[in-house]
Amino acid sequence: MASLRDISGDGAGDALARYWTFYWAVAAAQLTRWLPRRPSRVLDISGGHSAAQAAEARHTVLEIRDPGRTEAPAAPRGAPPAKGATIPLVGDTGTLAYLAGGSMDAVIAENRVLSRHLATEATVAEIARVLRPGGRVLLCVDSLTLGMALLAERNYWAHLSDVPSAEVVLIPWPDGTITRSFSAHQLRELLAEAGLEVEWIRPRTVLSPSTVEHVLADSPRT
Template identity: 55%
Template sequence: MRLTGSAPQLATSRPSVDPEADSAAPRPTASHFASADSPSVYWRFYWAVAAAQLTRWLPREPGRLLDLSGPGFRGSSRAVAAGHDVVALLPSVDAAPKRTLNLVNEHAPVRRNRRPGRLRSVVGDSTLLSGFASEVFDGVIADNRVLSQHLVTEASLTEIARVLRPGGRTLLCVDSVVLGMAVLAEQDCWPELSYAPNADVLLVPWPDGAITRCFTGEQLGELLTEAGLELEWIKPRTVLSASTVEKVLGDNPRALNRLVEMELKAADSGDDVSMHLLASARKPG
């Protein structure tokens, strides 16, 4: 097992939130692609794409889902609006939503011919799901890069497989090696960068002190298989560059829906050269 990384030294700049900011503002750094709380045009597009991808993935029939994605991801409300009962695992009581929303993002339609499901928030550790019995969920959502933050991802995937019912599915999003290499380069971690593409395990330090695990599509597929799951597909979360998105939406803010549809088609035909990878897998049975 090969690990990369050293204590981060370089701080990165945050993107401007001023809509009147000069168009020649500095380009976002790689760390920008993990700052999901950024109010930038790109992140508005990113989460619209994520909502559409989740809507496509959700089971057709109402079921019981477990959401491990944390409070930064608002997919639970979308799943509830589509008729599913959702257990959202949160790190603390303070992270619980104040109220249940039936709609989160208007850019990805939900089923309107179905009674909304129920949302239950539970405080617990998303690394080990010991508080849940085996084979009790029809689906597990692990979006928002949560499994990249679990450095021993193998254990997390084994737990996900355990709580899934036979035939149940999981949707997950992780950091890619492409992103990891970009972050290492920004921090001048050249020795680590030299063997990063071939590392069995790539752990990347971030300027804020966090460490995440990055994957190639092949590595992610192997881990899912080793956990006893059948890989359905792996695709990039987004293909369009931040500069392209910001240029299009800067010229026409109403083009978001069209841009999302373009992204979904591009991602379906793309490879794993992306900052984040999205995967779906099924438990046999």
Template identity: 55%
Template sequence: MHVQPSSTPAADRPRSPAAQFSAPNRLSDYWRFYWAVAEAQIGGWLPSAPARLLDLSSPDFQGTHRAVASGHDVVTLLPSPDMAMRRPLTLVNGRAVPPRPARRGRMCSVVGDSALLRAFASESFDGVIADNRVLSRQLATEASLAEITRVLRPGGRVLACVDSVVLGMALLAEQDCWPELSHAPSADVLLVPWPDGSITRCFTAEQLTECLADAGLELEWLKPRTVLSASTVEMMLARDPRSMGRLVEMELRATESDDYVGVHLVASARKPG
């Protein structure tokens, strides 16, 4: 039987949610936009005075350097010694680039379990960054948040990013999990398999708010990381590659809405005291 080939090149076909978000290409237009938005959100969240921060967001998280450059001392938690960040050697005209002046903040990497922060004393950090979906990958999110609350000083804050039910339902539909999809909106806990075999925990805004409150944290704000779709961003950047700044500004204004439609939710919460 002869199969008629698709008239649309593979590179031009719309990408599914699973393909788009389970294997992000950081060089693509959408992911450059995504991380520009994330950096802007993190920049607005960082304390105004130098602080001691714990970053649970994995070694490839780009917001860590923003915090260090802003004058904060950051402890990053690594899953293994092999994940330690290495500074690449850049050559210009055959010579190494002279080292830049030392940043005001300092960064220290520690190997440990981001779900169990037993290596750290109670009330030892001014802030905790749990971005890059780390709390969705830890299925016992309540226990992780309890540990975060323990290591925060009174008045300390946490920035958290989780997968939303919007993304979870898209992934279930794509995998033909229709019985599970029908119960997803009303589920107390929604666990979703990913194409790579991992499992993620997805949240509604109300569920994330409840988890933060149960851990003893006071919600400051909660919003989608992005509202603009990947196809919209890529179309606009294809028309005008210089429009990245305007798109980020548009996104930051859009996320002031109470309509949580994004694939990831971002929240800031504070420990009373």
């Protein structure tokens, strides 16, 4: 995941249930710390709970939903009523040509949405275009480490050997989908080409699923 600012003016089944609960709790905490302190115009293309969380923090959120997902995601149980507003809009999250340039204070591209859009450069360029000068972006992509682990798990050794020299790494998932993985260097380069200055790039969590499962099994309230 990465945080940036504009300088033109980011479940594996019941066996990992605890891990994904932990993962999304970390994601929510990171988003809370990142969100602007003052009410702002926020664009969310994530397709998750980010829009509701940003609205609860008093922001006006334009939530773009891909045509195949026209219903709003269910709010987490016990979620407080929104203090801001969420404006849903059905549209292609990969191309934002229907939005005016410089119209957004912040953009949230969470939930690996940029890895699912394989032409990531085009989407990031559009994100940079709709940001006002000084605006900020929070995004999350699949790491190259994850991509290599998936290839190894499926015995794609020929593909794995090509990874070090590949400029674009596309990963086939067991469910038939394909996503794009990035090294920190590749992501930094892609963002710089779009005119975005990187504030930080860091892993969402350095804890393995097995570690999280072990700790939470012994101490569920941790």
